[in-house]
Amino acid sequence: xxxxxxxxxxxxxSFGGLRALQDVNLQVMEGxxxxxxxxxxxxxxxxxxxxxxxxxxxxxxxxxxxxxxxNVTPHEINQYGIAKVFQTPAIFPEMTLxxxxxxxxxxxxxxxxxxxxxxxxxxxxxVYEQAEEALAEVGLQDHMKQEARYLSRGDKRRxxxxxxxxxxxxxxxxxxxxxxxxxxxxxxxxxxxxQISSKGMTKVIVEHDMSVVFSLSDRITVLxxxxxxxxxxxxxxxxxxxxxxxxxxxxxx
Amino acid sequence: MPVIVFAVIALTMxxxxxxxxxxxxxxxxxxxxxxxxxxxxxxxxxxxYLSFGHAAFFGVSAYVTGLMLLHYSANIIPxxxxxxxxxxxxxVMVGFLTxxxxxxxxxxxxxxxxxxxxAAALSIFSDWTGGDNGLTGLPTPELFSMPFKENNVFYLVxxxxxxxxYIARRIxxxxxGMMLRAVKSNQTRLEFTGxxxxxxxxxxxxxxxxxxxxxxxxxxxxxxxxxxxFVHWSTSGKLVxxxxxxxxxxxxGPMIGAAxxxxxxxxxxxxxxxxxxxxxxxxxxxxxxxxxxxxxEGAQRLKRAIAGKAGDGNASKGASE
Ligand SMILES: Nc1ncnc2c1ncn2[C@@H]1O[C@H](COP(=O)(O)OP(=O)(O)OP(=O)(O)O)[C@@H](O)[C@H]1O
Ligand SMILES: [Mg+2]
Numbered sequence: 080x081x082x083x084x085x086x087x088x089x090x091x092x093s094f095g096g097l098r099a100l101q102d103v104n105l106q107v108m109e110g111x112x113x114x115x116x117x118x119x120x121x122x123x124x125x126x127x128x129x130x131x132x133x134x135x136x137x138x139x140x141x142x143x144x145x146x147x148x149x150n151v152t153p154h155e156i157n158q159y160g161i162a163k164v165f166q167t168p169a170i171f172p173e174m175t176l177x178x179x180x181x182x183x184x185x186x187x188x189x190x191x192x193x194x195x196x197x198x199x200x201x202x203x204x205x206v207y208e209q210a211e212e213a214l215a216e217v218g219l220q221d222h223m224k225q226e227a228r229y230l231s232r233g234d235k236r237r238x239x240x241x242x243x244x245x246x247x248x249x250x251x252x253x254x255x256x257x258x259x260x261x262x263x264x265x266x267x268x269x270x271x272x273x274q275i276s277s278k279g280m281t282k283v284i285v286e287h288d289m290s291v292v293f294s295l296s297d298r299i300t301v302l303x304x305x306x307x308x309x310x311x312x313x314x315x316x317x318x319x320x321x322x323x324x325x326x327x328x329x330x331x332x
Numbered sequence: 333m334p335v336i337v338f339a340v341i342a343l344t345m346x347x348x349x350x351x352x353x354x355x356x357x358x359x360x361x362x363x364x365x366x367x368x369x370x371x372x373x374x375x376x377x378x379x380x381y382l383s384f385g386h387a388a389f390f391g392v393s394a395y396v397t398g399l400m401l402l403h404y405s406a407n408i409i410p411x412x413x414x415x416x417x418x419x420x421x422x423x424v425m426v427g428f429l430t431x432x433x434x435x436x437x438x439x440x441x442x443x444x445x446x447x448x449x450x451a452a453a454l455s456i457f458s459d460w461t462g463g464d465n466g467l468t469g470l471p472t473p474e475l476f477s478m479p480f481k482e483n484n485v486f487y488l489v490x491x492x493x494x495x496x497x498y499i500a501r502r503i504x505x506x507x508x509g510m511m512l513r514a515v516k517s518n519q520t521r522l523e524f525t526g527x528x529x530x531x532x533x534x535x536x537x538x539x540x541x542x543x544x545x546x547x548x549x550x551x552x553x554x555x556x557x558x559x560x561x562f563v564h565w566s567t568s569g570k571l572v573x574x575x576x577x578x579x580x581x582x583x584x585g586p587m588i589g590a591a592x593x594x595x596x597x598x599x600x601x602x603x604x605x606x607x608x609x610x611x612x613x614x615x616x617x618x619x620x621x622x623x624x625x626x627x628x629e630g631a632q633r634l635k636r637a638i639a640g641k642a643g644d645g646n647a648s649k650g651a652s653e
Contacts, residue, residue: 131524152523152528153523153524154523154524154525154526154527154528154529157523157524157525157526158526162524162525163524165520165524169518169520169521169524170518170521171514171517171518171521171522172517172518173513173516173517174510174513174514174517178510178514181507181510182510182511182514182522182525182527183525183526185507185510185511186525186526186527187526189507190526191526191527191528191531192527192528192531192532193507193508194508194535195506195507195508196499196502196503196506196508196509197502197503197506198506198507198508199505199506200505200506200507200510203507206507242521242525246525246526
């Protein structure tokens with residue numbers, strides 16, 4: 080019943096002499112939660128950066144929803160329907176929570192640029208509703224007029240998720256969404272991710288926390304030194320000796 | 333509301349300004365600089381891009397106005413229109429090139445461009461610009477064959493300043509203005525939220541250059557002469573200083589900064605004689621160190637302090653941006 084929404088085909092990327100990605104093939108099925116795991120420096124973030132257009136691959140192609148992402152800028156890729164949650168929360172710190180979600184709401188209505196110099200935003204009721212809804216969805220509706228920089232790290236992550244949710248992306252990329260969080264924050268973030276997953280949005284998650292990975296994922300891809308060494312459902316990957324050697328073995332926590 | 337307050341202050345200037353020692357015409361000059369400063373705040377205050385090259389737009393526009401008055405017609409309307417068109421075209425090109433960099437690199441690039449225009453005006457274009465002497469011998473500007481000077485100029489400038497302030501406030505409150513402030517806050521996030529950051533930055537740059545061109549053109553209508561100083565980097569520097577003194581990003585602040593700077597330079601300097609620049613430097617240092625939000629922040633703090641004493645000590649009004 081499912082088809083791949085994202086197709087990474089034979090992608091390689093080097094930084095100087097360092098081969099960060101070597102001949103990577105990856106298919107992400109529509110509606111699934113797909114995890115990327117692997118030891119530090121494996122190339123996980125690089126792979127996400129290639130998907131968002133931040134980096135151009137040296138070789139290979141990426142197709143998203145029927146379109147090739149070659150020489151396409153990050154904002155265009157975002158408008159195609161790929162949103163990203165960064166490793167350190169990327170929000171608009173000096174702006175209010177509401178403004179933080181109004182920006183993507185306007186981006187969704189107006190596209191990548193509109194010279195609406197004289198529009199009064201208060202009259203854009205639909206846009207306001209979307210922005211407020213997204214804040215409510217992540218549980219931040221009570222502090223809409225507050226500046227985002229005063230939020231805790233966990234709440235910044237929630238806000239960033241809200242920014243992404245406003246856009247109703249087809250594919251959401253998350254780079255270590257629970258990194259640097261306290262235990263209770265990690266749990267509430269996972270709860271939140273599960274909640275939004277029920278809406279059929281496709282997700283690719285990079286994560287170090289194995290309990291998170293195994294509890295969330297439909298499919299897991301394991302990277303090591305820029306190459307894919309294993310792929311499968313949680314149970315297959317858990318028992319794979321190559322994975323244990325390359326990843327689980329060396330980093331027992 | 334603030335627009336009405338400003339309109340009243342500006343339009344009544346000829347009546348109250350002489351009472352505080354301002355000479356006739358200085359009020360016009362203050363409002364011209366106020367226009368320059370409001371536009372600059374759309375770039376610096378909203379997007380955070382600090383240009384040291386806006387004298388180029390002010391100066392080029394002044395030269396175009398001067399040349400139009402001299403060679404085409406003494407009528408101010410075609411002169412102003414031509415100035416704005418030429419400046420806009422130049423701003424699109426300069427902005428396109430300089431906005432590829434940010435932070436200090438952008439500032440230095442704009443400074444370099446500004447100096448190029450200055451050098452060009454004094455060398456390859458000196459047959460047109462009058463070189464070191466500036467552009468002299470301009471006719472008295474006219475509007476529909478009537479001489480246009482003194483009070484007429486003042487009211488034209490005042491009306492344009494009010495319109496300019498109104499437009500800037502509208503931009504500040506629009507979704508477009510929100511995107512500009514987002515550029516300052518987090519460009520990467522903005523790009524990854526699907527917005528064409530380059531176009532927003534270029535728009536802000538060009539809008540600020542249009543304000544600069546209106547100001548430059550009015551300067552020549554006010555006093556039919558183009559000084560080489562108009563394209564010199566010191567003019568850009570003066571603009572930056574008045575913005576910082578008044579309060580970057582507040583729109584109203586830079587206008588106050590402009591008024592303060594010109595009043596200081598022309599009125600207070602008479603009391604301080606040669607030391608006036610030194611005193612101005614001290615004032616600037618004091619502001620940057622103790623009141624980084626400029627006069628506007630000072631006023632807000634004062635208001636809070638007074639409200640705190642008078643009220644129940646619970647005066648946390650929350651400073652607006
Ligand atoms: N912009 C860059 N320039 C040079 N080298 C880079 C760059 N980005 C990543 N690398 C290198 O490429 C390799 C892969 O990095 P990447 O960030 O993709 O790893 P990762 O799997 O995300 O690791 P981590 O778990 O630590 O986040 C690393 O060796 C890294 O040092
Ligand atoms: Mg990483």
